[in-house]
Amino acid sequence: MANYGIKISQAGYDVSSANLRQLIISSQYPFLKAYSQGSFSLSITGPGTYTQEIAHNFGYPIKFVHYFSVDPTATSNRFLGIFGADAPFGTIACESWQDSNKIYIAWEDTSDAPGGFKTYPYTVYGYYYLFYDSIT
Amino acid sequence: MANYGIKISKAGYDVKTAAVKDLVMTSKANQWKIHMSGTSSGSGPINIAHNLGYTPAYLGANYHTSGADSGKAEKMNINTRTNPTNLIVYPPSTGYTRYFILKDIGA
Numbered sequence: 723m724a725n726y727g728i729k730i731s732q733a734g735y736d737v738s739s740a741n742l743r744q745l746i747i748s749s750q751y752p753f754l755k756a757y758s759q760g761s762f763s764l765s766i767t768g769p770g771t772y773t774q775e776i777a778h779n780f781g782y783p784i785k786f787v788h789y790f791s792v793d794p795t796a797t798s799n800r801f802l803g804i805f806g807a808d809a810p811f812g813t814i815a816c817e818s819w820q821d822s823n824k825i826y827i828a829w830e831d832t833s834d835a836p837g838g839f840k841t842y843p844y845t846v847y848g849y850y851y852l853f854y855d856s857i858t
Numbered sequence: 859m860a861n862y863g864i865k866i867s868k869a870g871y872d873v874k875t876a877a878v879k880d881l882v883m884t885s886k887a888n889q890w891k892i893h894m895s896g897t898s899s900g901s902g903p904i905n906i907a908h909n910l911g912y913t914p915a916y917l918g919a920n921y922h923t924s925g926a927d928s929g930k931a932e933k934m935n936i937n938t939r940t941n942p943t944n945l946i947v948y949p950p951s952t953g954y955t956r957y958f959i960l961k962d963i964g965a
Binding site: 727749750751752754759780787789799802804851855856 | 866868878879881882883884887888889890913915917933934936937938939940941942946962
């Protein structure tokens, strides 16, 4: 492989001898390249799974990450987007999957009415980041 | 938009024609920038002030340094969360949380 590209070391390290952990960037390794970010809301009206589709149409599965919040009028906290937990009288879960052209982010609440996690209806807010980079 | 910036292709790809996914980097795609990183141990919730004034994205993992899972890393506790003031973490009782708070604004 030809020896080309760029690297920048952290302050205090000689870029010509620094190891990878002492570099700020090295083009020897691919960077995460951000494609888009966005948000959505899902109205949870009763027991079930509610899914948001996000199209990117790249034709290959990509790297992505997402977060969520519930009832942002009461709290500004955002949680990691993948979890499952037993709630009183049911299970709640946030999960995601993808095919070659879309990301799917789902909220599941199996609690019977009036709701074990929160009283129906309530709203879940999702926040996502997509990258150009393939997962393969 | 003017056609300027830098890009570097992966080995085996022509930088002039490579798709974005086949580039090591391109200045036309935002790079996630680390605002701060560190480790935290103890009993959660532990507030880690970031002083950004907006809700940032974050990443991290829980590492075990003792017990049956010693040497293993796993996803952060499901109660991990962020807000405009703090990242709130829950380190494992047998280790620590390593976190990365990103400059990039929450969507």
